[in-house]
Amino acid sequence: MNYIWDLLIQAEEQGFRRSDIYFTLATSYSPYMELSPQVLNTTTIEQTVQINPYYRYVEIFKDLFPPDNSIDVEIQSYLLDIVIHFLADIDRMQGMNYKEYLMRFLLQEFAANVFGSDVQQYCQALTKTEREIVALNMIRMYQTGDALYNFKDTLKKLFPYCAVYIRSEDKDEVLLYIGQQRTAQRERKIQLIRTLFMPINFTLDIYWAQHFGIVDVEDTMKIDHIALY
Template sequence: MQYIWEVVLAAEKNGIREADLQYEVPEVRSPYLEVSFYDLNTQTVEQTAVEVNPFYRFFDIFSGVLDINQKEYGKTKEIFVDAVFHYLALTDLRMGMSRKDYYFKFLVEELESGQFGRKAKAAIQLFSSYEKKYIVLALMDVISSRNYREIFKWLFQEIYQDSIIYKSMDCANELYIYVGSAETQEERKRVQFLLDTFLPIGVRTEVFYQEHFGILEVEETMILDKVLLI
């Protein structure tokens, strides 16, 4: 890793927030790197202290403050360096983010902070980071296209790889959903969150978990003891 934005991304992968990082200027530092690690090839961040070279890219900002001939105000300088590097790190990240990246970041934060309601806040914690990514992408697509059903079908099958979604032959607003996983309290909450969030009011659903329902003239769905009748 060579730049502070790389450190931030690596830290977040390891569960360390950018706000928890502590940027420090070591007495001995490489003039060719912005960040210093004992192992120059490391790709992980496991501690909050990050040694930085403030002159690598930001000489104009720090040259006056960190003049080696000025020894006083040591603690104040440490606080200044840390505060400014937090700002610079976030600026680095934002410069590389598209509008879609911004929306993605804010939607995740809003879901996790409860701005979509307490039930949504509790439910979103049941999904992995990988699954949250698809949920937020689907939300963004719904907002822009309003194509609820197709987006719901795509999202559900991304999260539940063995799932199958059928539309009723008798009622256009009725869906039969085979999840393809064991029915547990957690799975029921996850599925209900997806139904409540992505399907419009008026769409009725029947949800089946591990056991598929029987479909006439489809032989593999009509095996005795492994089929539900509807």
């Protein structure tokens, strides 16, 4: 990590909020680095981050911290933190493409209850990365119109060990094998994917730790480990 935007992204991935991170002027820093951690190659996120604001923003901060100043130091420190957060947001937006903008808007709509209170609650069971996967697949579904493909793809990405079977001979049905024990959090994830992606004419049968038997597939035909279909 060398840049403020990189640190904030990694902090979010570790569960920190933007407001948890406080930027402060480093007492000693390299002129060749923006961040000034005590351990250069650290991957640990500290909530108080010492930075060199002159690395990229000397024109903004050159008059803020004169070396002999002892007046309004606390106000200057607060101002530094606010402005650095603002500049980090600009950094991140400049690096975003059109799809990432759409993803951000969708994530805001999930949180704002635009898709309903159920979706808002189900989203709480997802990590930041998982919410982004769901949002990106929704964008692709809107672009391609292929709901079933994105339904299966989202399940595969959120449940790496799952198997999805589509039956449409006599009725439209999805058989979903999770390959993990049933928990409330995993149920909420499945309900979110079902609500957003699964066509309304399909039904869903979920099998958790035990697979239903398939003739000639040995792994699914073990005694005491077969779920009834």
